[in-house]
Amino acid sequence: MNNKPLLVVEQLSHSYREGRETRPILNGIDLQIAEHECIALLGRSGSGKSTLLNMLAGIDTPQGGSIRVMGQEIHKLSERERTLLRRRHIGFVYQFFNLIPTLTIAENVGLPLELNGYPEAEISRLVGFILSDVGLGNRWAAFPDQLSGGEQQRVAIARALVHNPAIVLADEPTGNLDEETGKHILGMLLGLSKQLRRTLIIVTHSLEVAQRADRILTLNYGRLSEQGELHW
Numbered sequence: 001m002n003n004k005p006l007l008v009v010e011q012l013s014h015s016y017r018e019g020r021e022t023r024p025i026l027n028g029i030d031l032q033i034a035e036h037e038c039i040a041l042l043g044r045s046g047s048g049k050s051t052l053l054n055m056l057a058g059i060d061t062p063q064g065g066s067i068r069v070m071g072q073e074i075h076k077l078s079e080r081e082r083t084l085l086r087r088r089h090i091g092f093v094y095q096f097f098n099l100i101p102t103l104t105i106a107e108n109v110g111l112p113l114e115l116n117g118y119p120e121a122e123i124s125r126l127v128g129f130i131l132s133d134v135g136l137g138n139r140w141a142a143f144p145d146q147l148s149g150g151e152q153q154r155v156a157i158a159r160a161l162v163h164n165p166a167i168v169l170a171d172e173p174t175g176n177l178d179e180e181t182g183k184h185i186l187g188m189l190l191g192l193s194k195q196l197r198r199t200l201i202i203v204t205h206s207l208e209v210a211q212r213a214d215r216i217l218t219l220n221y222g223r224l225s226e227q228g229e230l231h232w
C-alpha cells in the first residue's frame with residue numbers, strides 16, 4: 001500500500017431478519033483501501049457483496065462496526081451530509097446500468113455534475129471528454145433505449161467517473177452483458193480508473209479481471225480474505 005487509506009472499515013457486521021431467524025451476512029469485516037488502488041471483490045452469489053458495497057456507499061446502514069471514507073465516519077453523518085459525500089466522492093456502476101430513460105446520453109452523464117452545481121459550460125465540456133473516453137463521443141444526443149447493452153454500460157461508466165469521484169464502486173458491471181462485450185467493458189473500466197487515478201472496487205466473477213486488480217478480496221461466510229498481492 002502506498003499512502004494514507006481512503007477507506008477504513010472496522011469490524012463491520014450485519015444480519016438480515018427472516019421471519020424469526022436472524023441471518024448473519026457480514027461478520028466482522030476489516031478492510032483498508034489506499035488511494036488509487038484497484039480491488040476485485042469475489043464471492044459466491046448471496047455472500048453479501050452488494051450489501052457490503054451499498055454500506056461503503058452509505059446507501060445501507062450496518063448494524064455494527066464503522067466505515068470511514070476520507071476520514072469521515074459515514075454513518076455518523078446526517079442524511080444530508082451523507083448524500084453530499086456520496087454525490088461528490090462516490091461513483092456507482094450497477095449491473096443493470098440504471099440510466100434514466102427520458103434523458104439523453106449527455107444528460108445522463110451530466111447528472112452528477114448538475115447535482116453538484118457545476119456551471120452549464122463546464123458540464124458540456126466534461127461530458128464531452130468522458131463520452132469520448134468511453135468511445136461514445138458521437139452518441140450524446142441518443143436516448144438509452146437506442147443503445148446496445150454494452151453501450152449503455154459505457155454510458156454508466158462515464159456517469160460514474162465524470163465528477164472525478166475519489167471512489168468508484170462497480171457491482172457486477174458486466175453481469176448483464178455477453179462475454180465478449182463484458183470483457184471489453186471491464187477492460188475499459190479498469191483502464192480508465194487507472195488512467196484517471198481513481199480508487200476502484202469491482203465485484204466480478206471473472207478471475208481474469210480479478211488478476212488485473214491490485215488486490216483480490218473474497219467474501220465468504222461473512223468474512224473477507226485476501227489472496228496475496230498482484231500487480232499489473
Ligand SMILES: Nc1ncnc2c1ncn2[C@@H]1O[C@H](COP(=O)(O)OP(=O)(O)O)[C@@H](O)[C@H]1O
Binds near residue numbers: 048049
Ligand atoms: N434487504 C434485505 N432483506 C433481507 N435479506 C436480504 C436483503 N438484501 C439482501 N439480503 C440477503 O442477504 C444475502 C446477501 O445478499 P447480497 O449482498 O445481495 O449478496 P451478493 O451481492 O453477494 O450476491 C442474500 O442471501 C440476500 O438474499
Ligand SMILES: [Mg+2]
Binds near residue numbers: 049050051171172
Ligand atoms: Mg450482488
